[in-house]
Amino acid sequence: MGNAAKAGICHSFSADGRCISLLKVLMTNVCVFDCKYCINRESNDTPRAAFTPHELAELTINFYRRNYIEGLFLSSGVIKNPNYTAEQMIKALELLRNVYHFNGYIHVKAIPGADSELITRLGLLADRMSINIELPSQESLRLLAPSKSKESILRPMGLISTKIQENRTDLVKYRHASRFVPAGQSTQLIVGATPDTDHKILTLTEGLYKKYGLKRVFFSAYMPVAENSLLPAIDTKPPLIREHRLYQADWLLRFYGFEAKELLDEQNPNFNLQVDPKCNWALNNMDKFPVEINRASHEMLLRVPGIGVISAQRIMTARRNGSLDFTSLKKLGVVLKRAQYFITCQGKIMEGLKITSDSTIRTLMSDRYKLPSYQEQLRLFEEPFISREEVQECLTGQI
Amino acid sequence: MLDGTDLVYAYDGTFEGLMCCVFESYECKEIPCLIRPPSDQQTIFDTSKWIETDSQKADRVYNSIPVRISSEAQELVKLGFLTCEENKELLIFRFLRSGFKIGGKVMTMLTDEVVCSLQKAVRHLTSESHKFKGFIRFSVFGEALVAVIEPKNYVLPLLSAHFCDRYNGEKFMIYDKTHSVALIYQSNRAELIDIEGLTLPNVDSTEAKYRQLWKQFYNTIAIEGRTNPRCRMTLMPKRYWNQMTEFDNKSDLFQIQVQVAETKQAIANDIDKTTDKTTRYQIQGD
Numbered sequence: 001m002g003n004a005a006k007a008g009i010c011h012s013f014s015a016d017g018r019c020i021s022l023l024k025v026l027m028t029n030v031c032v033f034d035c036k037y038c039i040n041r042e043s044n045d046t047p048r049a050a051f052t053p054h055e056l057a058e059l060t061i062n063f064y065r066r067n068y069i070e071g072l073f074l075s076s077g078v079i080k081n082p083n084y085t086a087e088q089m090i091k092a093l094e095l096l097r098n099v100y101h102f103n104g105y106i107h108v109k110a111i112p113g114a115d116s117e118l119i120t121r122l123g124l125l126a127d128r129m130s131i132n133i134e135l136p137s138q139e140s141l142r143l144l145a146p147s148k149s150k151e152s153i154l155r156p157m158g159l160i161s162t163k164i165q166e167n168r169t170d171l172v173k174y175r176h177a178s179r180f181v182p183a184g185q186s187t188q189l190i191v192g193a194t195p196d197t198d199h200k201i202l203t204l205t206e207g208l209y210k211k212y213g214l215k216r217v218f219f220s221a222y223m224p225v226a227e228n229s230l231l232p233a234i235d236t237k238p239p240l241i242r243e244h245r246l247y248q249a250d251w252l253l254r255f256y257g258f259e260a261k262e263l264l265d266e267q268n269p270n271f272n273l274q275v276d277p278k279c280n281w282a283l284n285n286m287d288k289f290p291v292e293i294n295r296a297s298h299e300m301l302l303r304v305p306g307i308g309v310i311s312a313q314r315i316m317t318a319r320r321n322g323s324l325d326f327t328s329l330k331k332l333g334v335v336l337k338r339a340q341y342f343i344t345c346q347g348k349i350m351e352g353l354k355i356t357s358d359s360t361i362r363t364l365m366s367d368r369y370k371l372p373s374y375q376e377q378l379r380l381f382e383e384p385f386i387s388r389e390e391v392q393e394c395l396t397g398q399i
Numbered sequence: 400m401l402d403g404t405d406l407v408y409a410y411d412g413t414f415e416g417l418m419c420c421v422f423e424s425y426e427c428k429e430i431p432c433l434i435r436p437p438s439d440q441q442t443i444f445d446t447s448k449w450i451e452t453d454s455q456k457a458d459r460v461y462n463s464i465p466v467r468i469s470s471e472a473q474e475l476v477k478l479g480f481l482t483c484e485e486n487k488e489l490l491i492f493r494f495l496r497s498g499f500k501i502g503g504k505v506m507t508m509l510t511d512e513v514v515c516s517l518q519k520a521v522r523h524l525t526s527e528s529h530k531f532k533g534f535i536r537f538s539v540f541g542e543a544l545v546a547v548i549e550p551k552n553y554v555l556p557l558l559s560a561h562f563c564d565r566y567n568g569e570k571f572m573i574y575d576k577t578h579s580v581a582l583i584y585q586s587n588r589a590e591l592i593d594i595e596g597l598t599l600p601n602v603d604s605t606e607a608k609y610r611q612l613w614k615q616f617y618n619t620i621a622i623e624g625r626t627n628p629r630c631r632m633t634l635m636p637k638r639y640w641n642q643m644t645e646f647d648n649k650s651d652l653f654q655i656q657v658q659v660a661e662t663k664q665a666i667a668n669d670i671d672k673t674t675d676k677t678t679r680y681q682i683q684g685d
């Protein structure tokens with residue numbers, strides 16, 4: 001039973017507004033590791049439980065039949081040792097695939113430290129695999145996750161990416177070769193648990209896309225779960241805007257043709273919380289604006305603040321039928337609120353818009369983006385910057 | 400050619416009927432200012448012209464769309480007819496008139512009032528049907544899976560392929576309460592069937608248990624420090640909540656009570672009984 005739809009499907013949205021698509025569970029919350037930021041760390045006194053592979057398969061299939069979920073996101077604490085844990089997970093997935101004939105989506109976390117052979121077997125059962133890097137630097141890992149190392153994370157990540165490559169050629173050679181994680185691999189980085197800068201995080205993200213061919217990098221604003229002198233105080237608010245800015249920048253890398261070094265550098269290592277990364281880039285590159293809507297290249301249209309992938313596409317299509325003015329743009333559904341400062345139509349700026357110099361724009365923009373209060377911070381998540389496709393994309397985005 | 404007059408076409412409300420309206424307009428060299436389905440009240444002053452449905456004429460119009468405009472245009476028209484747009488008939492009509500005149504280029508005229516409105520209506524339809532792929536909740540009654548939806552647009556034809564693939568080889572039914580029609584899939588065949596109303600039997604303890612477990616999962620997955628009801632509302636508007644298990648707090652047992660107008664249908668294993676109703680659409684099963 002089941003299919004794995006291409007465009008991810010959100011089955012519900014939780015009270016915090018995130019897409020629920022997969023049954024996200026831990027095989028067990030027992031863990032012999034002691035990562036300081038984790039609620040399941042060995043030293044934490046919390047009730048422990050574990051699924052048997054059979055219970056887990058039953059639950060998944062019954063949720064799936066009722067269309068509650070699109071599939072399973074299976075993770076686990078390390079019980080006994082990494083290999084034993086991986087074996088338990090393999091058992092559950094084998095039951096699902098071979099006994100229940102479940103063809104839905106499975107995302108599985110690779111257990112750091114498990115043997116390559118086990119990781120490979122997991123990969124043949126799953127659609128997507130991930131290994132969470134969590135902390136963006138070796139130094140932070142050493143301090144906060146002493147049982148993990150950069151090596152123990154990057155080695156399996158490399159293994160998965162090589163396997164995916166090999167599998168591609170195998171599939172060409174033998175049509176019936178089994179598929180190895182057909183939906184690719186992803187990872188997650190925690191934001192705000194350590195002093196690592198946005199620049200560091202974004203550069204790492206870019207590297208992961210390029211070097212390991214990752215499908216997605218997820219960011220998670222750190223929510224304090226433990227009192228520890230190495231971590232932010234327990235009453236620290238999660239850096240939600242920062243997380244949001246990183247996601248925006250991540251989209252700029254993946255869909256808008258930006259490079260990390262265009263957005264941040266050593267001198268400006270962190271995102272401006274008042275202005276989104278694209279707007280910020282535009283304000284720093286005013287010499288490239290305004291762009292003429294009727295002549296600008298697709299790449300340049302994508303760089304105009306307020307013009308998204310869909311709007312850019314519509315402009316490209318519509319202008320083949322003749323010159324566009326501001327009224328046509330509105331009909332196309334282009335939101336001009338921000339874009340108006342950066343574009344001309346038929347050589348003219350928008351009527352009634354008064355700009356005399358760059359500095360006027362600067363004032364205008366930063367006025368608009370006063371640092372929001374905490375309540376407003378939460379509301380920022382509604383910004384339509386997140387396109388529908390993106391929301392669907394978050395198939396596995398349930399941190 | 401008559402134009403800008405108060406000529407009104409009345410048709411039988413079917414897609415074929417609408418195609419015949421287009422045919423008529425070319426044949427009589429006239430442009431109606433309104434095309435309406437039969438459901439609107441008829442008055443004695445009604446001067447509208449009744450357009451008889453003739454499948455040959457309809458086919459001629461329909462088959463010429465991909466030839467003289469494009470197959471995307473044909474798709475747009477087909478989907479346009481399923482939308483809840485009030486003026487869909489006139490929009491489709493005008494779209495086809497300009498399409499037949501200027502050809503495939505009509506699809507790129509995104510700033511044209513008609514093209515723009517028709518595409519917008521279709522986007523509303525496709526996005527609603529996409530949402531339902533996720534938001535539909537099935538209950539298990541014996542061997543059958545049953546779901547109820549209340550969509551604005553006529554989404555069932557768009558959901559068919561997805562759910563037939565997902566539940567390949569099973570039995571299921573999705574009842575569209577708004578349009579009183581059900582998508583029924585069994586023995587690897589799917590059909591759309593008009594149904595006046597539907598009453599479901601009580602759920603058994605297994606069903607109740609999984610509903611309970613799902614609610615529990617739903618409630619635990621939200622991160623407390625990040626509650627954001629407005630965001631959730633934008634992504635999942637309240638009108639969908641009615642039929643979603645996670646928002647059902649009436650009772651943990653049975654709740655979906657669909658009021659029966661004429662026929663009382665018992666569902667579950669009895670899906671067969673409903674198959675003798677008029678079939679509106681025949682859809683590819685697998």
Ligand code: SF4
Pocket residue numbers: 031032033034035038039040041042076077078
């Ligand atoms: S290994 Fe995973 S579950 Fe275990 S303490 Fe570290 S983060 Fe938590």
